[in-house]
Amino acid sequence: xxxxxxxxxxxxxxxxxxxxxxxxxxxxxTEEEVLSSQRQWEKGLVEISTAYDAKGHAAAKAVAExxxxxTYDYSYGPVLFKPTLTSAPQTxxxxxxxxxxxxxxxxxxxxxxxxxALKGWRNVDIxxxxxxxxGKTAVSMGKVHFTDKNGKIxxxxxxxxFRKDDDGTIRMVMHHSSLEVPPPAPAKGK
Amino acid sequence: xxxxxxxxxxxxxxxxxxxxxxxxxxxxxTEEEVLSSQRQWEKGLVEISTAYDAKGHAAAKAVAExxxxxTYDYSYGPVLFKPTLTSAPQTxxxxxxxxxxxxxxxxxxxxxxxxxALKGWRNVDIxxxxxxxxGKTAVSMGKVHFTDKNGKIxxxxxxxxFRKDDDGTIRMVMHHSSLEVPPPAPAKGK
Amino acid sequence: xxxxxxxxxxxxxxxxxxxxxxxxxxxxxTEEEVLSSQRQWEKGLVEISTAYDAKGHAAAKAVAExxxxxTYDYSYGPVLFKPTLTSAPQTxxxxxxxxxxxxxxxxxxxxxxxxxALKGWRNVDIxxxxxxxxGKTAVSMGKVHFTDKNGKIxxxxxxxxFRKDDDGTIRMVMHHSSLEVPPPAPAKGK
Amino acid sequence: xxxxxxxxxxxxxxxxxxxxxxxxxxxxxTEEEVLSSQRQWEKGLVEISTAYDAKGHAAAKAVAExxxxxTYDYSYGPVLFKPTLTSAPQTxxxxxxxxxxxxxxxxxxxxxxxxxALKGWRNVDIxxxxxxxxGKTAVSMGKVHFTDKNGKIxxxxxxxxFRKDDDGTIRMVMHHSSLEVPPPAPAKGK
Numbered sequence: 088x089x090x091x092x093x094x095x096x097x098x099x100x101x102x103x104x105x106x107x108x109x110x111x112x113x114x115x116x117t118e119e120e121v122l123s124s125q126r127q128w129e130k131g132l133v134e135i136s137t138a139y140d141a142k143g144h145a146a147a148k149a150v151a152e153x154x155x156x157x158t159y160d161y162s163y164g165p166v167l168f169k170p171t172l173t174s175a176p177q178t179x180x181x182x183x184x185x186x187x188x189x190x191x192x193x194x195x196x197x198x199x200x201x202x203x204a205l206k207g208w209r210n211v212d213i214x215x216x217x218x219x220x221x222g223k224t225a226v227s228m229g230k231v232h233f234t235d236k237n238g239k240i241x242x243x244x245x246x247x248x249f250r251k252d253d254d255g256t257i258r259m260v261m262h263h264s265s266l267e268v269p270p271p272a273p274a275k276g277k
Numbered sequence: 278x279x280x281x282x283x284x285x286x287x288x289x290x291x292x293x294x295x296x297x298x299x300x301x302x303x304x305x306x307t308e309e310e311v312l313s314s315q316r317q318w319e320k321g322l323v324e325i326s327t328a329y330d331a332k333g334h335a336a337a338k339a340v341a342e343x344x345x346x347x348t349y350d351y352s353y354g355p356v357l358f359k360p361t362l363t364s365a366p367q368t369x370x371x372x373x374x375x376x377x378x379x380x381x382x383x384x385x386x387x388x389x390x391x392x393x394a395l396k397g398w399r400n401v402d403i404x405x406x407x408x409x410x411x412g413k414t415a416v417s418m419g420k421v422h423f424t425d426k427n428g429k430i431x432x433x434x435x436x437x438x439f440r441k442d443d444d445g446t447i448r449m450v451m452h453h454s455s456l457e458v459p460p461p462a463p464a465k466g467k
Numbered sequence: 468x469x470x471x472x473x474x475x476x477x478x479x480x481x482x483x484x485x486x487x488x489x490x491x492x493x494x495x496x497t498e499e500e501v502l503s504s505q506r507q508w509e510k511g512l513v514e515i516s517t518a519y520d521a522k523g524h525a526a527a528k529a530v531a532e533x534x535x536x537x538t539y540d541y542s543y544g545p546v547l548f549k550p551t552l553t554s555a556p557q558t559x560x561x562x563x564x565x566x567x568x569x570x571x572x573x574x575x576x577x578x579x580x581x582x583x584a585l586k587g588w589r590n591v592d593i594x595x596x597x598x599x600x601x602g603k604t605a606v607s608m609g610k611v612h613f614t615d616k617n618g619k620i621x622x623x624x625x626x627x628x629f630r631k632d633d634d635g636t637i638r639m640v641m642h643h644s645s646l647e648v649p650p651p652a653p654a655k656g657k
Numbered sequence: 658x659x660x661x662x663x664x665x666x667x668x669x670x671x672x673x674x675x676x677x678x679x680x681x682x683x684x685x686x687t688e689e690e691v692l693s694s695q696r697q698w699e700k701g702l703v704e705i706s707t708a709y710d711a712k713g714h715a716a717a718k719a720v721a722e723x724x725x726x727x728t729y730d731y732s733y734g735p736v737l738f739k740p741t742l743t744s745a746p747q748t749x750x751x752x753x754x755x756x757x758x759x760x761x762x763x764x765x766x767x768x769x770x771x772x773x774a775l776k777g778w779r780n781v782d783i784x785x786x787x788x789x790x791x792g793k794t795a796v797s798m799g800k801v802h803f804t805d806k807n808g809k810i811x812x813x814x815x816x817x818x819f820r821k822d823d824d825g826t827i828r829m830v831m832h833h834s835s836l837e838v839p840p841p842a843p844a845k846g847k
Contacts, residue, residue, distance in 0.1 A: 108688070108785035108797065110561070112544050114630075115685040115790055118678070163633065164492050165407050167418035169434050174460040178434055179406045179418060181490070199461055215678035216369045217355050219438070219450055220685055222602050222792025224411045226438045226451045227678065228357035228369060244359050244368055246436055246453040248409070248416045250494075253543065253633045260409055261416045263436040265455030270364040271389055298498070298595035298607065300751070302734050304820075305495040305600055308488070353823065354682050371680070405488035410495055412602025412792050417488065440684075443733065443823045545787050547798035549814050554840040558814055559786045559798060579841055596749045597735050599818070599830055601794045606818045606831045608737035608749060624739050624748055626816055626833040628789070628796045640789055641796045643816040645835030650744040651769055 114223055116251040121218055121225045124249055124257040128158045129211040132233070135190060135204035140236070144193060144205075151190045151204055155183060160250055160258035167261040171243050174199060210234040213245070223251040226261070242267050304413055306441045311408055311415045314439055314447040318348045319401040322423070325380060325394035330426070334383060334395075341380045341394055345373060350440055350448035357451040361433050364389060400424040403435070413441040416451070432457050494603055496631045501598055501605045504629055504637040508538045509591040512613070515570060515584035520616070524573060524585075531570045531584055535563060540630055540638035547641040551623050554579060590614040593625070603631040606641070622647050684793055686821045691788055691795045694819055694827040698728045699781040702803070705760060705774035710806070714763060714775075721760045721774055729756060730820055730828035737831040741813050744769060780804040783815070793821040796831070812837050 131154030139147035159166050165181035170189045173180065177197055180186045188194035192202030215229035228246045235241070248261030321344030329337035349356050355371035360379045363370065367387055370376045378384035382392030405419035416438050423431045438451030511534030519527035539546050545561035550569045553560065557577055560566045568574035572582030595609035606628050613621045628641030701724030709717035729736050735751035740759045743750065747767055750756045758764035762772030785799035796818050803811045818831030 108692075108788040108799070110545050110787040111688045111790065112787065113685075113688075113790040115683075115792060118681045118683075122678075164409075165490050167407055167409070167416060167436060169418060169436065169455075172458055174458045175420070175432070178420070178457070181407060217357055217371060217680040217682065218678040219354075219357070220681065220683040221414045221440075222412050222685060224414065226357060226416065228359060228451065228453065229678070230365075230368070242365070244453070244455070246357060246359065246451060248438070250411075261418065261436060263418065263434070263453040263455070265359075265434070265453070266458075267368070268362055268364045268456075298502075298598040298609070300597040300735050301498045301600065302597065303495075303498075303600040305493075305602060308491045308493075312488075355680050407490040407492065408488040410491065410493040412495060419488070544789075547787055547789070547796060547816060549798060549816065549835075552838055554838045555800070555812070558800070558837070561787060597737055597751060599734075599737070601820075602792050604791045604794065606737060606796065608739060608831065608833065610745075610748070622745070624833070624835070626737060626739065626831060628818070630791075641798065641816060643798065643814070643833040643835070645739075645814070645833070646838075647748070648742055648744045648836075 114251070116220055116223055116225050116249060116257065118218060118220065120251065120257045121220075121227060121249055124158065124259070125213045125215075125227070125247070128154075128259070129213060131158060132204055132208050132211045136206065136208040136236075139191075139202075139205045140207065144191065147202075147205060148187070148191045148193070151187055155186050155190070157256075158259055159183075159186060159262070160252075160260045161186065163250070163252070163258070163260075166259065167248065167263070168259075169263045169265075170203065171264040171266055172203060206233075207236040208233050209236050224260070225249045230267075231264075304441070306410055306413055306415050306439060306447065308408060308410065310441065310447045311410075311417060311439055314348065314449070315403045315405075315417070315437070318344075318449075319403060321348060322394055322398050322401045326396065326398040326426075329381075329392075329395045330397065334381065337392075337395060338377070338381045338383070341377055345376050345380070347446075348449055349373075349376060349452075350442075350450045351376065353440070353442070353448070353450075356449065357438065357453070358449075359453045359455075360393065361454040361456055362393060396423075397426040398423050399426050414450070415439040420457075421454075494631070496600055496603055496605050496629060496637065498598060498600065500631065500637045501600075501607060501629055504538065504639070505593045505595075505607070505627070508534075508639070509593060511538060512584055512588050512591045516586065516588040516616075519571075519582075519585045520587065524571065527582075527585060528567070528571045528573070531567055534584075535566050535570070537636075538639055539563075539566060539642070540632075540640045541566065543630070543632070543638070543640075546639065547628065547643070548639075549643045549645075550583065551644040551646055552583060586613075587616040588613050589616050604640070605629045610647075611644075684821070686790055686793055686795050686819060686827065688788060688790065690821065690827045691790075691797060691819055694728065694829070695783045695785075695797070695817070698724075698829070699783060701728060702774055702778050702781045706776065706778040706806075709761075709772075709775045710777065714761065717772075717775060718757070718761045718763070721757055725753060725756050725760070727826075728829055729753075729832070730822075730830045731756065733820070733822070733828070733830075736829065737818065737833070738829075739833045739835075740773065741834040741836055742773060776803075777806040778803050779806050794830070795819045800837075801834075 135151045138150045161183040168180040188197040188200045190204040192200045212232045218227045231245045233241045246263045250260045325341045328340045351373035358370040378387040378390045380394040382390045402422045408417045418436045421435045436453045440450045515531045518530040541563035548560040568577040568580045570584040572580045592612045595607050598607045608626045611625045626643045630640045705720045708720040731753035738750040758767040758770045760774040762770045782802045788797045798816045801815045816833045820830045
């Protein structure tokens with residue numbers, strides 16, 4: 088117990104510092120955790136591409152499985168994944184097999200998948216327009232710029248939903264990607 | 278206090294019913310609330326279109342403002358809104374003015390906006406592939422089919438993030454929409 | 468795709484049923500989950516007491532460890548546990564060892580602990596006054612009545628905080644218990 | 658768009674700084690917000706006591722109403738409030754009237770309430786043992802030391818549940834208080 092005088096003295100102070108708890112445990116997700124998870128996804132895409140170019144399809148597929156398991160939440164439940172280039176009736180890839188096929192192709196169940204992660208990507212740059220933090224989850228939206236080995240840049244619009252699990256790992260539960268819409272052609276005669 | 282005998286009798290019952298609390302207050306969002314919010318959005322789009330056809334642009338704009346204020350969360354903060362047809366550098370419509378311009382056009386700041394909600398929509402049908410419920414928030418993904426007054430159907434892929442406010446109202450904090458990607462053309466010779 | 472006529476017909480229906488998503492995944496805690504966790508705690512206390520009376524201290528301690536591990540969240544982090552009868556400077560039992568000592572005693576580090584769960588309890592009855600559900604967590608408050616083997620009832624006031632983990636298990640992260648305060652003696656001369 | 662060379666250069670950097678989003682909106686409660694709410698409660702108790710001593714009961718009651726409305730969540734719903742000294746059947750004060758009666762007395766519906774906040778408090782000192790942060794809510798536990806105008810200190814054990822509302826204000830949805838339990842008397846002969 089503090090001596091009385093010091094207690095009363097404390098009460099008279101203006102702007103006295105807050106007394107922190109001995110232990111503070113936050114279950115909430117932070118901006119830094121979201122950004123780290125995004126950076127892990129950026130690196131993962133480049134790793135799959137470089138593995139494919141250096142070692143072939145089997146190596147790329149092995150890397151892709153690792154990337155999917157560490158950045159997507161398929162081990163927890165369905166992931167709301169709408170990849171950039173998929174078409175109906177295989178638009179949504181809510182299970183791991185569908186996601187893997189999208190990234191590296193080679194699955195006869197998904198004949199239109201040619202392997203988005205095999206396109207020679209050498210840099211991926213996520214530019215968030217905004218992030219919302221909701222308890223253990225977050226949503227982000229922004230542009231993502233993919234640069235291939237020839238320097239060609241492809242830009243897409245992406246929204247992500249993230250979930251922090253009990254171990255503190257951040258994984259994507261939602262991922263909606265779409266090609267940028269080109270601006271309309273100027274009207275004739277203008 | 279219950280008499281002792283009844284207490285002991287209770288203890289011996291297998292599968293005795295749970296004793297509910299006198300008051301249970303849930304701050305969590307429910308599937309029904311998400312679906313009601315989506316239905317409100319469906320109806321809102323049709324209302325804007327029919328107001329435009331019946332009463333002209335000013336009437337449609339007034340309806341659109343009501344629809345935006347009741348279904349989007351702009352009064353709370355930025356909304357992560359990537360409409361179906363917007364292009365860089367005006368892709369994202371994080372403020373109310375940008376959303377209104379997308380729906381009804383007529384804003385010189387957004388010269389490419391022609392008014393998505395003015396396209397004669399007579400029915401909007403949201404088909405969710407899955408919904409996640411996280412505390413007071415939710416995310417959904419699925420197809421949305423728009424039928425115009427000529428019976429033509431346009432299908433888009435949509436993800437939404439919802440937030441339940443202190444009054445129990447559900448509004449969208451995130452909305453990513455993109456045109457369906459057509460399936461690749463079959464290879465020649467096949 | 469639904470045929471157009473049925474789409475338009477649907478739009479005209481008042482009170483048409485909501486279309487449910489193919490998958491709905493809720494991470495939120497429910498009243499039933501809170502009540503089941505409380506029931507598990509009720510049974511656990513009785514099991515420790517009956518094990519002690521039938522088989523002695525070692526058996527009771529083994530049961531208590533099982534009860535603590537299944538109903539408290541010590542494997543995740545500190546638990547905010549203020550047991551009914553503890554005194555300063557050992558009031559709070561934020562670690563598992565302190566909780567176990569409170570329930571079954573026998574730990575020289577906690578010389579005042581005599582084993583609350585060894586007091587011959589034959590029935591425990593939780594009467595919640597209210598429960599709040601907040602995402603994956605909940606708080607409850609109410610009376611708890613303990614009946615011993617002689618039919619004597621002890622009533623305490625309890626608040627609990629619950630957390631649902633990634634596996635869907637509910638455990639207590641907070642537990643504040645205090646003996647009922649007796650009503651004041653009537654004033655003399657009344 | 659960044660020039661290509663700078664993009665590739667970025668990719669080669671180890672430990673490059675994270676690119677922050679243009680806007681980050683957190684709905685989560687923070688430790689600082691919890692501590693500020695506690696400090697507001699500390700000051701409120703002292704204000705009620707000093708208003709009572711300087712200006713009488715009506716003034717104290719007016720201050721108490723202000724303190725309750727700014728620190729408890731009664732305008733939102735029932736508050737799980739178990740004050741230090743209440744007895745059955747009026748143990749729990751889930752509505753504002755019951756809380757006000759506890760703090761300042763004078764309500765014939767609660768004949769045992771003598772006004773806890775009228776006891777001459779000159780300092781209140783909250784010492785948290787730990788705080789959990791869960792989304793927009795938090796729970797804390799610890800000791801609270803009340804010093805009266807004669808320098809006498811009364812210590813109680815308290816748990817609190819906090820909720821952050823849409824405006825960012827933190828209020829208590831749960832408050833369980835109990836007098837410290839005195840240590841057991843030493844056994845005779847020791």
